[in-house]
Amino acid sequence: MTTLKEIAKRANVSVMTVSRVVKNSGYVNAETRKLIEAVIKELDYRPNEIARSLHRSSTKNILLIVPDIENPFFAEMIKGTTTVLRQHGYQSIFADSDGEIGNEKEIAERALSRIVDGVILYCPRAESAYFDFLSARVPLLVVDRRITSHAVDHIYIDNKPSAEAAVDYLIANGHRDIGLIGGPQNVLANLRRKSGYLASLKAHGIPVNDQFMFFCGFEFEDGVSAFEYFSQMEHRPTAYFATNDLMALGFIQQAQEKGLAIPSDISVVGFDNIAMSRLISPALTTVDNPRHDMGALAAFRMLKKLDPTVEVPQFSLTNRMVIRGSVRNIT
Amino acid sequence: MTTLKEIAKRANVSVMTVSRVVKNSGYVNAETRKLIEAVIKELDYRPNEIARSLHRSSTKNILLIVPDIENPFFAEMIKGTTTVLRQHGYQSIFADSDGEIGNEKEIAERALSRIVDGVILYCPRAESAYFDFLSARVPLLVVDRRITSHAVDHIYIDNKPSAEAAVDYLIANGHRDIGLIGGPQNVLANLRRKSGYLASLKAHGIPVNDQFMFFCGFEFEDGVSAFEYFSQMEHRPTAYFATNDLMALGFIQQAQEKGLAIPSDISVVGFDNIAMSRLISPALTTVDNPRHDMGALAAFRMLKKLDPTVEVPQFSLTNRMVIRGSVRNIT
DNA sequence: CACCTCTATGTTAACGAAAACATCTATCTG
DNA sequence: CAGATAGATGTTTTCGTTAACATAGAGGTG
Structure with a gap:
């Protein structure tokens, strides 16, 4: 000492x-x-950096709050952020809210004690008014959540267009009976994916069949359930759009278990491009979202908030279809 | 302000x-x-917590350094740690070294500026003398790495016994020709798994066949290569022990691709119990390591270093076999 | 009533670093 | 050679909080 x-x-x-x-x-x-x-x-x-911090009233720390670090989706965003921050001499204080609003707020509130220069919230659960509150008190950036308030800086990719493109792709491959494995209906990103599905059908003049939409949880097992749901129908879809890969994987596994082949019997498109989707057989055709770049952009935007002279590089944050082997052309 | x-x-x-x-x-x-x-x-x-920190000369921050947060193995350990730390009023400063010794040291060195009360290194890459250096200057805990120095506090599970148990299990199921999908030979944990394999064979009087050991990388694709290697042999193993799940998954996928059935044609045991191993078909029999508990124990041990009155709960840190469907009894 | 104790509040110094300001010498310029 | 200037170093104050110490009135005890 x-x-x-x-x-x-x-x-x-x-x-x-x-x-x-x-x-x-x-x-x-x-x-x-x-x-x-x-x-x-x-x-x-x-x-002693603490003494320095006190003197310059800046800690060179940024607080990152995620709902669940075990979810690779967040882990990848975090990595994108911390890498950039570190290159600019900032450290990352990291906290996991377990997806609970109470934790989220408690953690964020700590930031108001000037232990950090800024806060980045990833896919936060709190009500939107809370972001106004925080934003008024500390440099704040909200990632992966649509924010209406003009005052709150945020990064958000609308999933609707890319979901629409995914379904367009199925239609381009000759499918007209397309099932939706729709996930939970209380998560915005997921709803936008469903909107994309509906928009694509509409654009191609395909009537929406309520029977062809299955809503469930978010997990592998929900994909299994989805298969069971659809397999009881007489007239079944030839192709499916799952609003995330994990469900698509469950669906495919169950289909194969029951003796159906992908893609010759059924075509499937997922969403997210998780690591595993590349590894199954056939590899899953899906939609990739730029998690790493979102994290990196968040870092740059925060740095610019703290120092307007920082250059924010151009990121084209768009979801991209990844065409692999789970869709068959039936025209 | x-x-x-x-x-x-x-x-x-x-x-x-x-x-x-x-x-x-x-x-x-x-x-x-x-x-x-x-x-x-x-x-x-x-x-102002900074002013408080300066006065009490303690920041209530712990620095966590991992080689790669995108690897679920570390993400789960981190989660175990941060949860406990937060419950005890400590925050986690988090840093990703990208597995590079240079980064690791640079980050750790920052801790010496008294911005944190302690440092936890997860599976670090630095040479062991470095831990003595650090340990002399800041409360330090090394997780998931064998340390010989008496002065450095650490948490380590020897993978040999559980690997041995995994191979014992194959032998108990009547297998005597057992292949090793051995991964890289410069990673200690992996070598211990190989040692377990050898020990089990020896204990059962089964001679070691060098041809039955395949060494490779750590990835899914290495499992695919392993299958190709073994399928060229005339007299093939009836069962395989892969030193991690990812390789086991690649191996199984390739086997199924080539028309072989698991477990009727080939039995496979993996190691790590990653999320996906539960989801493939058949589900993979493997060895689970208590990542979450290791992280939690690390937190408690650090807390006790900082305040000897803290009670460290009992954790039985042992790897556990998870028996699922990828092994067939051929007796 | 002298003295103690409890309650309530204020003053000073310390934590470690650094910006602002001050001092002093040597050298240079006109 | 007076005065400016660069070089080298020191003193004071500030950052915001808090421990340690100081003060002072009210109420109680012997």
Whole structure:
């Protein structure tokens, strides 16, 4: 716990001279510098960043709040963010809210104690008025959530167009009876995917069949259930759009279990492009969202908030279809 | 940026009285307190944690360094740690070293500037002498790496016994020709798994066949290569032990692609119990390691370092076999 | 009533660093 | 050679909070 003072005493100079050596600023005689540097080394001195932070009233820390770090979706965004922040001399304080609004707020509130220079919220659960509250008190960025308030800076990709493109792709491959494995109906991103499905059908003059839409959870098992639901029907879809890969995977596994082949019997398109979708057989055709870039952009936008001279590079944040082997052309 | 001073001025009292109200300590007249509380609310005051940290010379922050947060293995450990830390009033500063020694050291070194009260290194890459250096300067805990130095506190599960148990299980199911899909030979955990394989064979008097051991990378594709390697042999193993699930998954997928059935034609055991191993068909028999608990224990051990009165709960950190459907009894 | 104790509040110093300002010498310029 | 200037170093104050110490009135005890 060496301090400037101790160095100064040992070197027989004032703290200010030592400080000048440490920060390499101002005038210091070459020999004095040498002596002080030797003492610094001898006593293994390192500046106390807390004291510095207090003085400059900035900590060079950014608080990142995610609903669940075990979800690779968030892990990848976080990685994109921390990498950029670190390159710019900022550290990431990280917190996992477990998807609970209470935790989320409690954690965010800590940021108001000036332990961080800014807060980035990933896919937060709190009500939108809360973001106005926070934003008024600390540099704030909300990622992956649509925000209506003009005052709150945010990054959001609308999933509707890419979902529509995914269904367009099925239609282009000759499918007209297309099932929707629709996931939960209380998550915005998911609803936008459903909207894309509906929009595509409409654009191609295909009437919507309510029977062809199955709503469920978000998990692998929900894909299994979806298969069971559809397999009981007489007239079944030839192709399916699952609003996330995990459900698509469950659906495909169950289909194969029951002796159906993908894509010769059934075509499937997923959404998210999780790691596993590449690895199954056949590999899943899906929609990739730029998680890493979203995280990186969030970092840059935050840096610019804190220092307007920062250059924010161009990111084209668009979802992209990844065509693999789970769709068959039936024209 | 309201400070105690401003509150004091507005309420016409000294800063100390305000401080007493904020910290709820010492004597304060009920009416004075009420008045001060009103002013605090009016000015939206929050104590500056940086100033507090400086004064108490402790930040209530712990630095966590992982090689790659996108790897669910680390994400789960991190979650175990942060959850416990948060419950004890500590925040997690998080950093991703990208598996590079240089980054790892650079990040760890920051901790010496007293911005954190302790450091937890997950599966670090640095040479072991470095841990002595760090440990002498900051409360340090090393997780998932064998450390010989007596001075460095660490948490480590030897993978050999559980690997041995996994192979024992294959042998108990009547297999004697057992292939090893061995992964890279420069990673300690992986070598211990290989040692377990060898130990089990030896214990059962089964001679080791060098041809039956395939060494490769760590990925899904390496499992695919492994299948290709073994399928060229005349006399093939009836069962395989893969030193991680990802390779087992690649191996199984390729086997199924080539028309072989699991487990009727080939039995496979993996290691790690990643999420996907439950989801394939047949579900993979594998070895589960308590990632979450390791993370939680790391947190408790760190807390105890910082405050010896903390109770560290009992964790039985042992790998456990998870028997599912990828092994057939051929006796 | 002298003295103690409890209640209530204020003053000073400290945490470690650094910006702002001050001092002093040596050298240079007109 | 007076005065400006660059070089080298020191002193004071500030960042916001709080521990330690100081003060002072009210009420109680012997």
